[in-house]
Amino acid sequence: MYSKDIEDILHKKHISIGEKVLLERAEESFEGVLMPRPDAGDNNILVVKLSNGYNLGLDFRSISSIKRVGTSAETFSFPKIKMRARTGLKTVKLLYTGGTIGSRVDYATGGVYMLTKPEELLYDVPEMADIANIDVEHLMSVASEDMTYTEWQVMARKSAEAFNSGASGVIISHGTDTLHFSSAALSFMLQDLPGPVVLVGAQRSSDRGSSDAFMNLICSAHIAAHSDIAEVGTCMHASSSDDYCAFIRGTKVRKLHTSARDAFKPVNGAPIAKVNTEGNIRHLSPYTKAGKSRKVSLREGYEPRVAMLYMYPNSDSSLIDHYLDKGYKGLIIASTGLGHIPISASHPEYNWLQGVKDAVASGMVVGMTSQCLFGRVSGTVYRYGRMITDAGAIYCEDMMPEVAYVKLGWLLGNYGRKDAEKMLAANLLGEITPRTEAEWHDEV
């Protein structure tokens, strides 16, 4: 909402949100579409979307003149349309959780802030209303770096509820920093899905000309409403050009760039599908098909006393003792290469093997993964691998450290230790790629 002064002027001049306006001040003038003012921030800042796609915030008190230069028919129309359910369209639940995709630059302060009303997410993407009836729910406003397993549980519960209430698919808008952790967690927590759960984020907030929010949201809506995929995955830019998005399995995706729009890449697998804003979906790899009559199986248990430890030269193996002392139940080691840790007797202070033995002896489940990220670990190629296997650690095949970490917490939250041990290196839902014959052969 704009300030009363602004509202009064707009009313007097018969200018509505979404119309093209010309603003003048001193020796400058600006033409653009008058945007609604998000609730947060200084309500004396007028926001206009310029023709280059950028939003511009101007202090109303500096403006000498404002006039309408285009009618609303020529320009955008706003929330009313999207909020009105249309017959014949499928229903998609959009769970709003925060993050850059739900953020706007505050042109008064230069800072980025989160929307307080999630419907605002759709202001800029009227196309979504033509794809499905988007039912927006404000779950939380949490930066993804602040997400914990409790937020994963809320998202899982609400996704299950949405399917139980007849939604064809679920979209979860989410910050990008830990989006791939959440997608892995939801993959395990939500099984036997009748339709897709699409996690979507944006690397650049949607009031910036280079934003990826629009395309990511539109493509996500197509997947959620019209694909026959019944898996949890992410849907975001797949290349540096704006041509299509990739839907990637939630356990095979990782954020691999701090700022690029195509930051989310598949690791050890191909995307399930590519999709463009027209709704063309092309399948690229096998997936679980949707089954309308299926009932979601919600397993939201989670054991937070699980750690992920990175091994590196000179790294302190006493961290394992630290976690033992704190009563941790599981440990994923992001080791080097095929799954190695320092074992040499010549540097006992950096020897990790004893720590692994102690951990296993104390009842911890210890999983071995590789910080290489790409490729598979193996406990049989080298002597060290055999020693680590003999110590009781479990080699986690081609799971990324992050996915093995999330999986182990989920396993220990829902099953006993023995079952968790067995299931950690077993493929439950596509998180482990079966070995090919060539790979077996390759291991001498």
Place this chain on the structure above:
Amino acid sequence: MYSKDIEDILHKKHISIGEKVLLERAEESFEGVLMPRPDAGDNNILVVKLSNGYNLGLDFRSISSIKRVGTSAETFSFPKIKMRARTGLKTVKLLYTGGTIGSRVDYATGGVYMLTKPEELLYDVPEMADIANIDVEHLMSVASEDMTYTEWQVMARKSAEAFNSGASGVIISHGTDTLHFSSAALSFMLQDLPGPVVLVGAQRSSDRGSSDAFMNLICSAHIAAHSDIAEVGTCMHASSSDDYCAFIRGTKVRKLHTSARDAFKPVNGAPIAKVNTEGNIRHLSPYTKAGKSRKVSLREGYEPRVAMLYMYPNSDSSLIDHYLDKGYKGLIIASTGLGHIPISASHPEYNWLQGVKDAVASGMVVGMTSQCLFGRVSGTVYRYGRMITDAGAIYCEDMMPEVAYVKLGWLLGNYGRKDAEKMLAANLLGEITPRTEAEWHDEV
């Protein structure tokens, strides 16, 4: 050395190492080149290299007949040639440190073992003798996962000595697991180089048909002997086909696959050069040129009380206290996205900001990097970044966590805290890519 029984038979039949032989037993026969027997392992196992490139070990006691089917002129010739210095060739020092490139499958046991005589490294690569006079020195036999800063210091010292003794270049053969940590460490420890220091490893031991050892060694010799590059870098397969290797700056390279031959990739930069086995070197990006008269500046100081901490959902911020209690001097946080850590007041047990404040207040240098690996961190785009910057943490631009970690240990081992703080986010030798204008603009 083979057993006396084998040596006697070979002598009687006038068969020499390197000649083509036909071995028969029961209903099988094998034709191949007779290989020298490495000193380790059962000396009753005859080793022949088959035409498919694989080595085969056969128990001599099971062999019914052995005969020569080709003369030595037709086949390989072995160490003597390579060890003989040729006039007109440059001298390259090869420092042998262990790892897969110096390992062989023991066909008696099926295990992989390390060579005990580093000259054996050259048995399979006679081509190297035509490129340079390779002066092999056995520095150590250490699996790279066991390497610590003390091994980095030995490698640095020996590399400096080699240049001071007139070598044109240095090759360091090294296990692949932590090769990129060593290449970063040597980049900082060896400055003002007169020529190249080439770290080379192999993903598959050289007695396997699919080994990358041969090509990696040959390409490394070309770079070490004939390039005008005066930097530390890695030289290994650059693609899945066997067509060329890439020489990548030591601070911009990372192992990104557990088993593929092209596992070493540049991160946030292009390779310095590509090179093939013919010795064709094509430069791809700017580099420091060799200067024969330059004198190496060896700065081998290293502070091992530096840690690298990965942040992830539910991760335990008390690890910072753990390191504070242990008297650590530096900390690199592999945070999420643009450089974020959990700050939310709603989950105080996972809040990392207080730990960062405590660490800085106690005199620790704290650096922020991103586990995305690709891209640059920034402490100014989001509110959280500003809070972390205000807490005194240093944003490490586009350095990978591993490189920032190695750099901080090196800085604190050679400079005071204040200087270390200043130099951490400054580009010393190509480890940080200067920002482009587009990037500045991009940050709103």
